Amino acid sequence: MSKIDNIYNKISKVVPNIEWDFHAPYIEKINKLKKEKNAVILAHNYQTPEIYHGVADIAADSLALALEAAKTKADIIVLCGVHFMAETAKLMNPKKKVLIPDMDAGCSLASSITGEDVRMLKEKYPGVPVVSYVNTSAEVKAESDVCCTSANAVKVVESLGVDKVIFLPDHYLANYVQKNTKVKIISWQGTCIVHEKFTGNEINDIRKQNPGIKIIAHPECPPDVINASDFAGSTSSMVNYVKEKQPKKVLLVTECSMSDNIQIENPKVDFIKPCNLCPFMKKITLKKIYDCLEKEINEIKIGNNIAMRARESVTRMANIGR
Numbered sequence: 001m002s003k004i005d006n007i008y009n010k011i012s013k014v015v016p017n018i019e020w021d022f023h024a025p026y027i028e029k030i031n032k033l034k035k036e037k038n039a040v041i042l043a044h045n046y047q048t049p050e051i052y053h054g055v056a057d058i059a060a061d062s063l064a065l066a067l068e069a070a071k072t073k074a075d076i077i078v079l080c081g082v083h084f085m086a087e088t089a090k091l092m093n094p095k096k097k098v099l100i101p102d103m104d105a106g107c108s109l110a111s112s113i114t115g116e117d118v119r120m121l122k123e124k125y126p127g128v129p130v131v132s133y134v135n136t137s138a139e140v141k142a143e144s145d146v147c148c149t150s151a152n153a154v155k156v157v158e159s160l161g162v163d164k165v166i167f168l169p170d171h172y173l174a175n176y177v178q179k180n181t182k183v184k185i186i187s188w189q190g191t192c193i194v195h196e197k198f199t200g201n202e203i204n205d206i207r208k209q210n211p212g213i214k215i216i217a218h219p220e221c222p223p224d225v226i227n228a229s230d231f232a233g234s235t236s237s238m239v240n241y242v243k244e245k246q247p248k249k250v251l252l253v254t255e256c257s258m259s260d261n262i263q264i265e266n267p268k269v270d271f272i273k274p275c276n277l278c279p280f281m282k283k284i285t286l287k288k289i290y291d292c293l294e295k296e297i298n299e300i301k302i303g304n305n306i307a308m309r310a311r312e313s314v315t316r317m318a319n320i321g322r
């Protein structure tokens with residue numbers, strides 16, 4: 001069986017046949033081009049199955065993507081995810097060419113705060129360290145002491161050895177961290193437009209309708225959703241939870257592609273699928289991946305001054321680890 005048939009066999013459960021005829025030529029062309037150009041494709045867990053299973057060399061959560069970007073030997077990194085992820089990859093490995101298939105793949109959290117806002121917060125709370133979620137621009141990272149992701153937020157906050165931190169920009173993630181540490185958290189009002197839509201009532205209803213179901217949520221969800229869930233963690237922690245526990249029925253309270261992507265490797269698990277789409281993640285398509293790698297367009301550039309300071313924040317996060 002050819003390589004491309006193998007890929008289709010794998011993803012046929014979640015990608016309709018009619019779409020495959022359109023995807024297959026791109027998957028073949030991208031995989032060939034990757035070899036010719038010594039490029040690596042790093043994809044976030046929210047990418048569609050044809051990207052996640054068809055062309056990604058690594059598919060992971062935002063922390064793992066940053067760590068992989070730091071150690072890759074490839075000449076070009078194509079980051080299939082949103083803009084802050086590509087910027088983080090560039091900060092982690094400044095000598096590499098980092099491309100993003102669509103420059104407009106933003107993030108509601110990243111756009112909720114500017115460097116100027118952080119400077120204002122530092123003036124208001126002098127001496128209080130700033131922990132910024134990796135879902136921020138390089139400019140915000142440059143104003144921060146350290147970054148974190150949802151996979152290590154509590155660990156990063158506690159690593160500072162202080163009794164108070166400014167934690168931005170996700171209000172709900174800040175809430176989640178506050179529940180899991182004694183350090184006082186000063187938060188910002190940013191939210192993720194995907195996760196803020198879930199409600200605790202909706203989750204409770206699904207549990208009533210599906211006795212025995214396991215419900216796992218991303219910590220960007222509102223507190224009543226997390227309280228109504230069995231587990232909360234980063235996208236990769238959610239993947240691992242399903243792999244290890246093999247629940248009969250599961251609901252992933254997060255972006256829609258997650259269930260499709262994991263279903264393939266967990267055929268015995270029944271995925272209940274009320275989910276929300278991230279319009280930014282969905283800007284990335286196979287055609288755009290091909291075009292950006294072929295023409296080497298949409299390169300991430302960060303001014304030296306910001307890059308130098310932002311790099312310190314992400315490097316501190318990388319040293320703390322998961």
Ligand code: 13P
Binds near residue numbers: 062063
């Ligand atoms: P993870 O770090 O858990 O992959 O999440 C990133 C993200 O943008 C979730 O909305």
Ligand code: SF4
Binds near residue numbers: 194255
């Ligand atoms: Fe940003 Fe939310 Fe999309 Fe994640 S899911 S990239 S936090 S808008």
